Each structure stands twice: as C-alpha cells, then as structure tokens.
Amino acid sequence: MSFSSSLTSATLCGASVFPKALACSIEFPSNLSSPFASAKICLTSFPASRDLKKNATLNLTRSIAPIQGNRCHAMPVGTRDLFMTGEKFQLSDVIEGQQFDREMLSAIFDVAREMEKIEKSSSQSEILKGYLMATLFYEPSTRTRLSFESAMKRLGGEVLTTENAREFSSAAKGETLEDTIRTVEGYSDIIVMRHFESGAARRAAATANIPVINAGDGPGEHPTQALLDVYTIQSEIGKLDGITVALVGDLANGRTVRSLAYLLAKFKDVKIYFVSPEIVKMKDDIKDYLTSNAVEWEESSDLMEVASKCDVVYQTRIQRERFGERLDLYEAARGKYIVDKDLLGVMKEKAVIMHPLPRLDEITPDVDADPRAAYFRQAKNGLFIRMALLKLLLVGW
C-alpha cells in the first residue's frame, strides 16, 4: 500500500484504516482547507516506532496543530483482539477462530491472495523488513513453526526461535508464562506461541504489549489452522455458502474439525456430515452449536454414500496417543474410514479431499496424484494465511 493510495482510501472511508500494532497519524497544517482536516489519517505502509503499547487507549480527537510538512507519530490502538473502524477491522492478536466473522474472514482472505502473489514473485518482499518475530514453542511442532517462520521471512522479516521452550527456558525453573512474555516482548515485535495448556495464548495476549498469535494451545485453539482450512475451501470450491462437508475420522479429539465446524457455521446453507468410529464421535457441544446456528448436520457410518454428496471430504488422523493402553480399540478405529481410489470413484468431479496432516494411512498414497487431493495445497495455504496475519498485525491493511 503506497502513501498516496492509503491516503486516498483513508479519506474515502473516513479514517477507517487503523493498523493494529502500529499506527502512524499525520497531522495536517490547519490552514489546509481540506475536507478531512479535522480527522486523523492513519498510514500503515511503513514501520513506525516499535515502542508502542497496543493496550493503550485510542485517541481520535486530539487537536491538530499547524505544522510544517508531515509529522508522523505512534497512535496506539485497540484494547480487544480487534475492533471495527469504518470498513476495516483492526486486529491486535490472533487467539481463537471464533474471533473472526465472515466479513473479517473475507478481508483476511483477500490479503492472503495478495500474499500468494508476493510469495511467487521473483523479488524479495520488504513489507516486514525490520520486524522481529519470536516463535515461542513450549511443545515442538516443526510443521507449524516452519510455516510461520517462512511466512515472516518471505515478507522480509526476521525470526528468533525457541523450539522447545518448555524444557529449555526459564519455564523449567518455575517462571510464570506472564514473566516470560514480559521478557520476550522486549526482544521482538510479535510473539507466535505454541503451548501445552488451553488458554495460554489468551493469557499471553493479555500480558503482552505486542501482538500474540496462538499457534495452538493444548487441546484448545489453533486458529491459523482453522483459517487456512476455510481459506482452502474458498480457494478450491470457490464459495463457502451452500457447501456440503464431510468431517471424517477422529472427531472427538481433533481440534481442527471442531474449529472448522465453528467457522462453517458462520456461512449460509452449509450441511455437515460427521463420519467417525463410535469411540471418537463428534461431541455434543459442537452439535448443539450447529443446531442453534441453523446449520444442518447428520451423522453417518457410510463414508461412500456421504462422499458422493459432498464438496469437501475432510479426513483426519486417528490419534493413537488418545487410546493409551487400548491399542485394540485404536487399531479398530483407525482402519474404519479410509480415503482411497474407490472413494475417489464416487466423489464429485469438483469436490476436494482435505487433511490437516500429518497423515498415516487414512488416505492411501495413490490418491495423491488426483487433482481433488488438496491436502498439500492446503498446507501451502497455511503459509499465505500466516503471511497475511503477520502483515495485518504488524503493519495493518
């Protein structure tokens, strides 16, 4: 976003473009008889001071003094995860999938599509040049970590990494999460945190004066996975309203299918099929949520029949670690619903198969070459979604 285009859009929508972490207001000479002389214009396309407090109050009413030229200073914004200003919302943290409504998702997906172009481009983006991301991983998740770090570096930013903060850091000496965050925020501009405890991301965000992205907190949330799943459906199917989706596999423990169900409820005329071994059925809280949001859902034990009707077959791994000693139950569950060539045979021509990865044998390798196998494109979409979120949190729209 260039200076002039920002200015224009800000003018048109009434100072609507407030960047999250960094805002820069320009005060105009009072003798400039401009229609927007009494409004602050926020520009986001260049890094301002990093020394901002996102929790400070937003001041939209400061008087405008006559000055020579432009004066640019920090304008702290936001006391919640996000707020709406004019047409654009302002993101200050990414904590859970539910914080996004369909308009926000649509706006983020627009940015993600810009990111696809940047990633494919021959020249190195410098959108996040000078910004430093700390990846604070209390449990290892190489895939998620590399995806975030690639996103930051593709945009010209830099990274500080902790691959196993639980074992290595001062957490082992008994330091609270809050103290760790207060220290790490002094060394970086944004924190991407993976934690083993549900709610840890929200605690971190409440403490931090810089943006926090939840990269998974225990059995809790993994919002960037939820966003990339919805983005993939949008990209592959071309729409989110009116689609039919089968959620298959471990629906009791699978964080991704639960989050996806929540997000799909924000769209119209969605129909969801649950196909899972009895022992890992979708829990009632999600079913009740869907019912109360007028989302049609149905349980089925016939994957072939369901797959023939769906736009999306979302397969998941049966997680062995959830079965403890009962390997017999695990073996029974894992072999029950497999996506294979036979299933491809009954699926619609334009349908897609998704999977959050890693997969074991719940999708057979001979499916990979089919154009409907979307799971590696889905993994790649994680990069674009994370690039978009990093951009929005650090430099705004």
Next chain:
Amino acid sequence: MSFSSSLTSATLCGASVFPKALACSIEFPSNLSSPFASAKICLTSFPASRDLKKNATLNLTRSIAPIQGNRCHAMPVGTRDLFMTGEKFQLSDVIEGQQFDREMLSAIFDVAREMEKIEKSSSQSEILKGYLMATLFYEPSTRTRLSFESAMKRLGGEVLTTENAREFSSAAKGETLEDTIRTVEGYSDIIVMRHFESGAARRAAATANIPVINAGDGPGEHPTQALLDVYTIQSEIGKLDGITVALVGDLANGRTVRSLAYLLAKFKDVKIYFVSPEIVKMKDDIKDYLTSNAVEWEESSDLMEVASKCDVVYQTRIQRERFGERLDLYEAARGKYIVDKDLLGVMKEKAVIMHPLPRLDEITPDVDADPRAAYFRQAKNGLFIRMALLKLLLVGW
C-alpha cells in the same frame, strides 16, 4: 560513525580509534603534507575483510608508500582482551566483568544509549549488515540466547544458532572446545558462547581469531549480565557513585550478585548491604575484596530496615537445585526475604527493585505495577548492552 568523522577523531586523538575485530588502515600518499601523514588512520564504520586475525601483532610503524587514492587493508589488533589507544580502549573479547574499569563502563553505556535509540527507531539498522554471529550454547539459556540474537538482528546482522551444543555437537564425540572453536570461527564473525565449565570462555577466546563473548561459563562469569545490572542502576538512579545497594537472597550461589559487588567496588562511596538466609550467605572472598577496595558493607537480617535506606534492592532467586535432597532447608530459605507491597511501603520514592530473572515468588506479582519495579526494564537493558558490545567488537567505536 561516518568516514569523515572517524577520520577527524582519529586525527585529533592520534590514531586512537582502533576497532577491535576489524581495523582498516588508510595509507596516504607521501606527497600529502598532512600532519598525520606518518600515522595510520583506522576507520571502523564499514566492514573490512573478515579474514582478520585479532591475535596478530599490531604494526604502527609500517612505512607509507605513495599510492593513488585510499588503500584500505586489514590491520590486526590486540593480543589481550582490550588495550588502550589514546582516548578509546579496544575490546577484543568479553570474558569477565572485571576486565572493565569505570571509564570503559561509561564509554560502553554511552554506546548502549545510542542503541536504545536505534532499537526504538522505525528503520532497520544496518550497522552489522554482513556480519554473522554464532551462538554456541553448551547449556540452554533461552533468555540470554534470544537477547543476544535479538541484539544482532536489531543491528542488521545474522545469526547461526546452536541451542544445545553439549548434547548435539561433536563435543559429544569427544572433540575439544578448542577444535570446535577453530571450526566455528570459520563460519562466523563472532562467537557468543555459553558453557557449563568455568574458564571455558577464556579458553575459547585464547583459541579464536574472531571475538568471543562469554554468555555465562558455569559457576564462573556472566559479564553481560553484570554490565546490564550496572547500566540499569545508572539509568534508573542516574549515578553509580554514592549509592546504597541491598543484595538480597541467595548470595552464596548467585553469580550475578557476586559480579555486581565486584563492579560496584569500582565506584565511589558505595555502601552494600547483604541480606540473606544464613545458609546462603555472601562468601568471604567478596567481603574481603570490598574491604580491601574501601567499600563499606554490612550484613543484616532485617530487610525492611535495610530497604528503607537503599537506592537499589537487588533481589535474587533461592536456587532449589543447590539444596539437593534438603528441601526443608530450601523451603526455609526461600520464604525468608520477600519483596512485597509492605516493603514498597518503606522504600524510598526514587529507589528501584531489581532482579536478574527468572523469579519465582521472591517478588510478589502485585509489586510489578509499581514504577520502582525495574526488573523488566533491566531485562530489556540486556538487549542494549549486548547491541553495544556486538557493535564495539565487530565495527569498533
């Protein structure tokens, strides 16, 4: 430092500005009748060849041949940790707090203050662009490592990381530290090393032809922590002469309080109170050192009374790992001296509370919001001190 200003200052102080790791001498045409035609002028503001040997001998007397324009080549400097040339000292390694006298500390703190401005600035510094730092950590210390890596990246430099060199590297196969250093110095421009053995940093520095910074060697030294502690007192209190300091908690095992006591002895009219459980009292070597350096000190068991008189209350964690099986002794020791709201009540208005972090419950969380709670600012100061040292070691003043 620009070319011309360097030149000027070098001229004025008689070739005094020798950069540590990299020196670049300019030979002037002999027909230039300059007052400094027979002296070498060292410039430090741009990276010269990395292929320098810091241990080579310094040659100040080489003849000057008539040449066209400027010729810039490496001038190896320094055989000790530092040496004085004119007004500025030359740093070649950072091994222990004691290597610095008060003039050096003052000069380093000036650079640290410049670093504060750079860190807060909107644009990416390129002071260390093209330089590569290897963080060789034989034991994990996430906080210290991230602080050094942030410092390097804030200055535009790059980092090679080893988070757990002891377990992962060829050290496990029996390679000597010296051999590891000889290899790693081929891949980087500066080594930041954390080691589990006292004296390891000195051995590394003796071997390396590039600068080495000690990021903690076992029970030995942790000089950057000592520097940031003194810098914090200077920044918060505004002076180092004439201050009264309480060192509280584990004074027997705490590396930081021992180093701080050493450094405070370099200043005038300092008074130190030791407040600790009997079992972890300050050892005699430090007491004797203070006495022989005319530093007034006193032991006390009344923290309230002491705190009311002090400019600095430096609290430390009682380290459970030092008590082995005697958890009863640990529990008795840890609860004895707590910094809490009551203590704040008796402290001076301009005093500060410091802590090397991580803390457990020796400072209660309700103290954090008090403006005298300086420990998170102290952690941040570690960034500025490390930026300053990296700059001084790699490109000089």
Next chain:
Amino acid sequence: MSFSSSLTSATLCGASVFPKALACSIEFPSNLSSPFASAKICLTSFPASRDLKKNATLNLTRSIAPIQGNRCHAMPVGTRDLFMTGEKFQLSDVIEGQQFDREMLSAIFDVAREMEKIEKSSSQSEILKGYLMATLFYEPSTRTRLSFESAMKRLGGEVLTTENAREFSSAAKGETLEDTIRTVEGYSDIIVMRHFESGAARRAAATANIPVINAGDGPGEHPTQALLDVYTIQSEIGKLDGITVALVGDLANGRTVRSLAYLLAKFKDVKIYFVSPEIVKMKDDIKDYLTSNAVEWEESSDLMEVASKCDVVYQTRIQRERFGERLDLYEAARGKYIVDKDLLGVMKEKAVIMHPLPRLDEITPDVDADPRAAYFRQAKNGLFIRMALLKLLLVGW
C-alpha cells in the same frame, strides 16, 4: 554474473548456460536480425519465480513472438540430478559424490574459488537474496548444519532450521519422508537434509520439486564432505592427477574415506595407501572398484614409511560407537596409528595432513601449528563448496 556478461557467454556457447532450479528465458523481437534470434538465452543472475518445477520437461523449441522489450519467464529444467547443455552441466540435486565427473568437479571448484573471494569481501553478497533454505536434520550434526547455514547467509539467503527433525517433527507421529518433503518444499526454495537412513536423500529428491542436497544419509553418502575433501587436495597440492594419498584409521566404517577413494579414481595416476588396524580395514568393494578403474592401491601397516611417500595423509577417527561392548578392541585400534611430530618429521615438505573432524587424539595437538596441518582449512573449504553448490542449484552458473 551480470546481465551483459551472461548474455555474452550464452551467445558464445549456444544457449548453454541453463540454471538448475531457476531459468529465465528472454524472447527477442523477431525483427531483431540477431545470430541468436532463434535461440533462447538463459540468464541466471536474478531470482525468477520460485514456483518452478524442476521435474518438468525442458522446452527448447517454443516459438519466438515479437514483443516489446524483454519478457522473462520461468523455464523449468532437468529430470535427472544433472544434465549437460553445451559446455555447462545443469545440477538439480546433490545426492552422492559419484554423480560428479572430473569436469564437473573442476567447474564446481572454479565457483568455490569465487566463493572464497565473496566470503572474504567486505560487502554482503546478495546472490541468494530472497531464497530460503530449509535445513531438515533428522539427526543432529551441528558442524555440517552450521556450515550450510553460514554458506546460505554469506550469500544473502535465509534459513529455516530443524535441528532434530526425527524427534520433534511429525515424523514422530509416523509421517512418511515423502509427505514431510511435500510440505517443507512449500515453505522453502531448497532443502538440505541429514537423515539416518541410507537412500533417504534420493527418495527426498525424487519427491521434491525444489533442489535437495544430501547432508549425509546414514551409512550412505555425504557428498559435500567428499567434494570438500577433493577441493582441499586441489587447493593445497595444486593438482589431483599423479598424487599419492594415505587413507588412515577407520577405513571400514569411515564414510568419508570411502567417498574420497571413489572420487580419486576419477583422476589419473593416483596411488592410494590404506593404513588401518586389522579390525577396521578398507572393504573389498572399494578395492575392487579401484582395481577396475586402474587405480594403484596398497595396504600397509607402516604409517611412517607410507607417510614419507605421500602428498596427502588423510587421518580419521576410530569410531568407538562401532565397537559396542568390545572396548578392549577399540582401545587397541585407536592408539595404533597416530599423526604426531615424529610423523611430520618424515613427511614431504609440501605434503598435507587432512582429517574430516572431529578428531580425538589420532592427531596430537602439537601438529596443529605445522603449515602442513590442513584440517581446519579443510573444514573452512566446506563453507566454500556449500556456497558454490547453493549458488549453482538456485541461480545456476
């Protein structure tokens, strides 16, 4: 390589300069009556789109349409590890030492020598700016990893690191190597992989659409070590034909000596001596290979006598881990052939001692200061070789 020089060399050798991973063809206006108007000219000195498939077919026959100015687009190349086009070969992966013939080695060494200049230069190279290397290490090898990461960063590229992919990644959950590669290639431009299984690098390369470098796969290959060994002999001795080489130590298990023997067989009039404890003798496959390639070889138990005749004494570590419970055999083997001052006394003045490192006591420390001790220069050469390979794989000649 600048635009114009590229163009010139391409013209002279008939469109011979095809970059491996990235090729960019320029189509000329058809009304330009140029002698090469019907040929595509490939330029390699700037990053083109990263979205290339190295496995796609090479199209040399597309028609040339009249256009305004230059149009640059991706030209996918290569279906094998490398192929020859005109004078230059095209590298798409580095899997094993045997993939290189002596002409290729010579060409790579020319690039490595350029890399030496770049590494010593004062300014940061931007040859690989915008490129991202993923170091996917399934077993730790700090030395090799740091060397690759330094190489990438010295050329202006960026790095994503996984230090212990085996334990930390989704591999632990049972994901196949192929799936991991398909995911990681979405986040990076080149993969450097260390694996515990022989053949893993070839499998990864067969899957990946971006270049793969084998950084060691179990008891299999470690081609960059083999290249740096040969490069070191070339640099130190000045030639590879007609040299006499002693391979000393653990010849049964040492991957490096086996690879080196293979590569030396590509040169003329090479004589190899094997000097090892009986229990770790060189295996017959290598001996047979040398014999069938007309390389003279001889086993000897007299290191002094052999060393006096050799240009290169290549010492290796006896690997304790190969002896299991039989520490008595290990102790007997390890002390048998030591390179020390006495051995230096009989060696030729221009000979060199090499060692892949880490060493224990098979070379005594008092040898290090002798100019013939080449092992730390050898380690440094690994940096130049890896810089050269990264450049060739990512931007071509």
